[in-house]
Amino acid sequence: MTDTADPASALVIVDGANVVGSVPDGWWRDRRGAAERLRDRLVPLAGSGVGGMAGPLELVLVVEGGARGVASVPGVRVEEASGSGDDRIVELAATAGERPCLVVTADRELRRRVGELGARVAGPRAVRN
Numbered sequence: 333m334t335d336t337a338d339p340a341s342a343l344v345i346v347d348g349a350n351v352v353g354s355v356p357d358g359w360w361r362d363r364r365g366a367a368e369r370l371r372d373r374l375v376p377l378a379g380s381g382v383g384g385m386a387g388p389l390e391l392v393l394v395v396e397g398g399a400r401g402v403a404s405v406p407g408v409r410v411e412e413a414s415g416s417g418d419d420r421i422v423e424l425a426a427t428a429g430e431r432p433c434l435v436v437t438a439d440r441e442l443r444r445r446v447g448e449l450g451a452r453v454a455g456p457r458a459v460r461n
Contacts, residue, residue: 342385343428345421345451346374346459347437348395354438354456363398371408374459378407383434383454394421418442425451 352366371393381387392409395402396417404410413420418439425433425446433451436459437443443453 341388341390342432342434343390343392343424344377344382344385344434344436345424345446346370346391346393347417347421347435347439347442348393348399349397349417350437350439350442351456351459352399355460364401367393367395367399367402367410370459371402371405371410375405375407377459383436383452383458385432385434392424394424396420418445422446422449425449 348367348370352370374391374393377387378389378391379387381389390409391407392411394411394413394417396413400412402410411420411424418441421435421437421442422445425435426449428451434454435442435446435451436454436456438455447453
């Protein structure tokens with residue numbers, strides 16, 4: 333799956349900063365490298381599913397700040413937030429329309445905002461493997 337996903341597939345948006353930051357493994361020394369490792373761990377989930385949503389999925393990883401510059405790969409589209417990563421995630425969730433949408437984050441305020449748009453939410457554990 334690349335940038336053009338099946339419009340019927342569920343949309344899964346991953347809050348890269350929040351998921352990476354949920355594990356104290358030294359990510360702060362190399363934010364971009366940590367985001368690339370997360371992206372690579374997400375690839376199989378695009379086909380198999382995550383958070384109760386069966387694959388294939390349109391899987392989007394949102395990065396910001398020092399994690400910018402991470403390339404998209406087949407199965408995972410990387411979106412760079414020009415400002416707030418949370419705002420970009422809300423924008424993406426708003427585009428889901430009638431498709432099921434899942435946002436992966438532990439950020440309470442972001443969970444509230446996307447929930448108001450009808451998105452489901454799951455914590456970072458949903459994408460750890």
